[in-house]
Amino acid sequence: MTPRGRPRDTEVDERVLRIAAALIFERGYAGLSIDEVAEQAGVAKTTLYRRWPTKDHLAVAVVARLQADHEITETGDIRADLVDNLDKIAAALNRMRAAGGRESPSAGVAGELVAAAARHEDIGRLAREQYAARNALGLALIERARVRGELRADVDAEALFDQLAGALYYRVLITGAPVDRAYAERLVASALEGSLACQ
Amino acid sequence: MTPRGRPRDTEVDERVLRIAAALIFERGYAGLSIDEVAEQAGVAKTTLYRRWPTKDHLAVAVVARLQADHEITETGDIRADLVDNLDKIAAALNRMRAAGGRESPSAGVAGELVAAAARHEDIGRLAREQYAARNALGLALIERARVRGELRADVDAEALFDQLAGALYYRVLITGAPVDRAYAERLVASALEGSLACQ
DNA sequence: CCGAATACGAAACTGATGTTGCGTAATTCT
DNA sequence: AGAATTACGCAACATCAGTTTCGTATTCGG
Numbered sequence: 001m002t003p004r005g006r007p008r009d010t011e012v013d014e015r016v017l018r019i020a021a022a023l024i025f026e027r028g029y030a031g032l033s034i035d036e037v038a039e040q041a042g043v044a045k046t047t048l049y050r051r052w053p054t055k056d057h058l059a060v061a062v063v064a065r066l067q068a069d070h071e072i073t074e075t076g077d078i079r080a081d082l083v084d085n086l087d088k089i090a091a092a093l094n095r096m097r098a099a100g101g102r103e104s105p106s107a108g109v110a111g112e113l114v115a116a117a118a119r120h121e122d123i124g125r126l127a128r129e130q131y132a133a134r135n136a137l138g139l140a141l142i143e144r145a146r147v148r149g150e151l152r153a154d155v156d157a158e159a160l161f162d163q164l165a166g167a168l169y170y171r172v173l174i175t176g177a178p179v180d181r182a183y184a185e186r187l188v189a190s191a192l193e194g195s196l197a198c199q
Numbered sequence: 200m201t202p203r204g205r206p207r208d209t210e211v212d213e214r215v216l217r218i219a220a221a222l223i224f225e226r227g228y229a230g231l232s233i234d235e236v237a238e239q240a241g242v243a244k245t246t247l248y249r250r251w252p253t254k255d256h257l258a259v260a261v262v263a264r265l266q267a268d269h270e271i272t273e274t275g276d277i278r279a280d281l282v283d284n285l286d287k288i289a290a291a292l293n294r295m296r297a298a299g300g301r302e303s304p305s306a307g308v309a310g311e312l313v314a315a316a317a318r319h320e321d322i323g324r325l326a327r328e329q330y331a332a333r334n335a336l337g338l339a340l341i342e343r344a345r346v347r348g349e350l351r352a353d354v355d356a357e358a359l360f361d362q363l364a365g366a367l368y369y370r371v372l373i374t375g376a377p378v379d380r381a382y383a384e385r386l387v388a389s390a391l392e393g394s395l396a397c398q
Numbered sequence: 399c400c401g402a403a404t405a406c407g408a409a410a411c412t413g414a415t416g417t418t419g420c421g422t423a424a425t426t427c428t
Numbered sequence: 429a430g431a432a433t434t435a436c437g438c439a440a441c442a443t444c445a446g447t448t449t450c451g452t453a454t455t456c457g458g
Contacts, residue, residue, distance in 0.1 A: 005434020006424040012436095030318065034415065044437040045416085055415070105327060111317030114372050118310030119229065124375070128304060131374045142394075151394050159382075159389040162366040162374075167358070169373055170365030173313050175330045176323070183358075190358040194393020195341075195350050204404025205454035211406095233445065243407045244446085254445065 008051075015041045016048060021062045028100020029059060029112040056116035060123055063113060067092050069130075072137045078145035079188055085138060086164055086184035093172045093179060105176030114173065135161060151192075163191050207250075214240045215247060220261045227299025228258060228311040255315035259322055262312060266291050268329075271336045277344035278387055284337060285363055285383035292371045292378060304375030313372065334360060350391075362390050 019040045024032045034055055038045045052058040070088040074081050096110040107114075117124040142157040167187050171177040218239045223231045233254055237244045251257040269287040273280050295309040306313075316323040341356040366386050370376040 002426075003434075004426060004432075006426095006436080008435065033413095035413095046418095046438085047436060049416070050435075053416090106320075106323055107313060107317040109317075111314045114306065115310045115314035118306040118308075121305075124305055127373075128375050135374065149396055152392075152396050155394045156385055156389045159366070159385045160394050162369055163362040163386065163390060166365035166367070166369030166373075167361040168365070169369050170361055173372065174326075174365075174368055175334065175361075176327050186355055186358045187362065190355045191362060191390065192393055192395050193351075194391055194395075195354045195359050196391050196393075197348055197351050201456075202404075203402075203456060205406080205456095207405065232443095234443095243409095245408085245448095246406060248446070249405075252446090 012041065012043055012047060013051060016043070016051070016058075017062055017065060020058055021066065024059060024062055024109060025099045029109050031100065032059065034058070054120065056112075056120055056123060059109070060113060060116055060126075063096060063109065066095065069134075072141065074141060074144075076148070078142070078148075078150045079192060081141055081145075082164060082188045082192075083181070083184050085141070086168060086187065087181045089165060090168050090179040090181070090184060093168060097172055107173045107176070110172055135165075138165070160191060164188065211240065211242055211246060212250060215242070215250070215257075216261055216264060219257055220265065223258060223261055223308060224298045228308055230299065231258065233257070253319065255311075255319055255322060258308070259312060259315055259325075262295060262308065265294065268333075271340065273340060273343075275347070277341070277347075277349045278391060280340055280344075281363060281387045281391075282380070282383050284340070285367060285386065286380045288333075288364060289367050289378040289380070289383060292367060296371055306372045306375070309371055334364075337364070359390060363387065 016037060020032060020037050023037065032055065034045060034048060037058075038048050041048075048058070052061060070085075070092075073084050075084075093110060096113070097106070097108040099109040113127075117127045138161040139157045142151065142155065142160060145151045146153065146155050146157070164187055168179050168184075171179050171183075215236060219231060219236050222236065231254065233244060233247060236257075237247050240247075247257070251260060269284075269291075272283050274283075292309060295312070296305070296307040298308040312326075316326045337360040338356045341350065341354065341359055344350045345352065345354050345356070363386055367378050367383075370378050370382075
């Protein structure tokens with residue numbers, strides 16, 4: 001059960017992640033240099049590569065540690081619950097967007113992480129699992145509201161959640177528009193109430 | 200008016216973009232090597248860098264040439280018009296997703312382009328202008344439907360369009376889910392009809 | 399025709415990611 | 429105690445993006 005050879009120095013992981021986080025949030029993804037991290041952490045580069053096979057993997061580990069997965073809150077009012085959850089997603093996106101001291105319209109580190117997921121099959125798989133789990137929570141929230149009678153019986157929960165979360169990502173990654181709680185409220189209102197004229 | 204010195208060889212642009220397109224769609228973004236493109240095009244590397252200052256710029260130029268901007272169609276039925284436009288956006292996304300022969304859930308080249316826009320201020324600005332123009336078309340479409348009385352007088356056009364386009368990007372870039380015309384129809388139905396139970 | 403301006407090619411160079419090989423240290427199993 | 433196994437540090441290396449330098453070619457303006 002215990003591994004055979006010399007055990008890894010767990011302090012190294014801690015130190016490296018802390019230093020890498022400082023660099024990435026101060027200078028952005030491009031300013032994160034493996035050699036510099038290794039030097040500042042006082043370890044050999046090979047020690048880093050034994051833990052994180054690429055710079056992308058290290059960056060993902062850094063950001064993952066800072067994004068404590070938010071617990072879902074449920075008041076029983078679907079509108080308030082959706083706004084709350086979207087606001088938490090927006091906060092996480094804004095944290096990544098701010099990294100590197102870029103001006104507001106840039107996607108910042110968030111854009112690099114999308115590319116990292118596209119480049120490395122394992123990162124992509126892991127990320128999709130995380131998103132699937134979060135999606136499942138949102139879908140369950142919607143489903144319970146449907147059962148309560150707050151939502152239409154034939155509501156398309158998947159489309160609804162994609163619309164809400166997708167709009168946030170769209171603005172951060174694509175159009176560069178800001179996302180905040182006020183926008184989350186507009187989104188939820190628009191999605192729940194629909195756009196058709198009263199028939 | 201005519202530039203002073205020796206004019207650029209326009210055939211070079213043509214040849215380079217063709218070769219780069221072949222490489223990027225065959226081997227993906229990582230398989231696109233500047234040295235190899237220069238060699239295959241029979242030009243010096245400096246000649247490439249005079250035209251495209253980074254590999255990202257070259258890749259953007261390659262993809263931009265293949266994405267003939269779609270003209271908007273308008274039948275007067277907002278539901279059909281929205282589905283049609285979303286389907287065109289989805290088609291463009293699927294083209295980029297397919298590049299590099301990756302398996303379906305990967306964002307493919309689309310993910311790299313998001314990162315390119317985040318890395319380079321000029322690419323980001325250009326991309327945002329393109330998206331702003333496309334968004335304006337969508338907003339105008341919605342506004343005309345509102346004036347016609349198809350949509351609510353107080354419809355939030357911006358939120359509505361973000362919800363629709365955003366869901367497509369969300370699936371391609373983030374969750375890896377497929378986007379096709381059937382999904383576009385679900386999205387439009389969900390957004391237009393709303394999710395609240397009839398009050 | 400001559401000079402300024404720009405494009406092109408060739409080669410060397412810089413800096414960063416990621417790899418490889420080897421000697422040494424720490425831990426476990428027998 | 430000794431062998432197997434794994435971690436670590438060090439240094440060299442390969443690869444690729446991007447830069448620099450310099451000599452040559454092409455065009456325009458005077």
